[in-house]
Amino acid sequence: MQRAGDEGAIRATPLPTGWDEAVRLDADAATVPDPVDVAVPDELRAEIEGHMAKYPDRHSAALPALGAAQERHGWCSPEAIAQVAVVMQVTPAYLSSIATFYDMLRTQPIGSSYVYVCTSVACHLRNAKAVHDAIAEEAERQGIEGVDIREFECLGACDMAPMASVDGRYVGPMDVSDAPEFVRQLKEGREVLPGRSLEDPGFRLPWDTRAQVEQSAGPEARGEDERAPAPDYAGGDRPGTPEGDAA
């Protein structure tokens, strides 16, 4: 039986798994790991070495290498960092300095996929915060796990504001009322908001009238049928309807 204040009791307290845990000042600084100690999956090793070969200096591969390791581990875990360090022959500290700097590198095991909802200036003007909150709330209600849902700075798609990036797939324009469907599709691992992504063939913004007449894709192929009406605009009315502009 351990009493409070007992050193053993403190050690027994589980520390969080992320990088916020206390630095061990009594330990020596980590050096470049010994290849004997760290096993690296062959695929990951090949990918990192491929990145290193592209640059005159192997250090340049740090960003893509960490990205590759994160894809496999779900986050930049100490194990992931050690694997990158041993292949690149750099110290773990060097890599964690990078992992803590860049927004897309996760230093906590939040989830292996992500939803970034843009709430930057242009999206802010179109009610993006409400869209994010609706999605976050809905995710909690439906009990989603393993997805990093967060507000994000400008994603460079202000033409489809408010928008979100689901693992790099840009969807928009969105509305608060899209949240339940959005989260349901996310939870079931299906494509989120099909037909409303920038990458979908023939994608057009609801108000885009510069349609190419010669394009063979009909309205069905453009996904206009499933498309929800243009999103609610900040104050309630819409930024012009497609029908009105087409006239």
Place this chain on the structure above:
Amino acid sequence: MSETRLLLANIDEPDLHTLEVYERLGGYGKRLRRALLELSPEEVLQELEESDLRGRGGAGFAMGKKASFIPKGDMDKYLCCNADESEPGTFKDRLLMQKNPHLLIEGCIIGGIAAGANKGFIFIRGEYAAQADILDAALAEAYGRGYLGERILDSEHSFDLVVHRGQGAYICGEETALLDGLEGKRGNPRLKPPFPANQGLYQGPTLINNVETLCSAPAIVEKGADWFKSLGVEKSTGTKVVSVSGNVRRPGNYEVELGTPVREIIYDLAGGPPEGRQVKCFFPGGSSAPVLTQEHLDLPYTFEAMAEAGSMLGSGAIIVVDDSVQLVGLALRLSEFYRHESCGKCVPCREGTNWTVKMLERIDEGEATPMDLEIMAQVQENILGNCLCVLGDSMAMPVGSMIAHFREEFEQHIEQARAKRDLEDVSHRGAPELAAAGEAGPN
């Protein structure tokens, strides 16, 4: 009012991102041969210099001039394409890379000739995952056809190009931070001089250009500097892809000749603000540009006119704010962005952005006095020009301009928020007393 489409000329063409379609529409082929075989590197550079093509990424520096700063000699030189498009409101490069990746590759080859560089990198932001994949596929096609690699089209020029994916950092759009990101470090801006043209990537001379700038180069080589100068106005030549966003009916990318009145871009092309609303103010060049107001709507959209009006053309992104928007909330959102993205290297920026956020929060929570506006102005003053890069300035200038143009609104907001808080205070203080009174009520 219609667009003048040069870069976006074939943008709606199906499968433009494939080599086959791009070549069919006149890409590579003759004009690349002209750049590689008919013209000497000096002549390519001269053509770019004479075109007066100015950087489309934000600073507006003449591209040809920048390339001419690259020293001659046999050292390793590099070309970097800045595709880390993160300026809020800007989405032109995304469109160009997604739809027309080969135009960028061709632009990079020509930029490489002008700079004497044999190795190039496209630093693309990590969020543009789909666009990076498209670029990678296009690169493979270009290598396969011999447009990249050793001795392109049997000329003396060799050029290798690599797509480098960032991992999410606004600061990497700053050219020296971009170099750090490319070298595998935290994206911290460097002290200038030395400028990248002398000592950039891996300490070698480096030419850094924005996607749109490089995309303009092939047409200049093909049709000549004089033709390019016939578009636009005196010191702002050519066309510009303008990203219009915010409170307009048709947000999107519109390509116009520089010198087109701002009103035509906002109203005729982007449809103007929604019914019953007015333009309150607009950012003429991304969120880092000081806001302009209604009275500036008739100015020509040029580098000079925007600068004279106290703002800048920046990345060419117009964010329209209509009269339904509360500016304190907008200023807060803006400064939160810069606080988040400040790399932390320079104190004025790291602390100044944080203080600005806190002071705007105070205003919103009803804890500020009119004096806070003075203090806030002082904070902005202490950021301006005191850092290695302009990230801090990019917050100080627009926030400062909002207060300058709409001081009354800020003062009103302060008063109203205070009144609201006082009212809440009374009811909060009153609540336990009332409850106590209720318990001790008639019994």
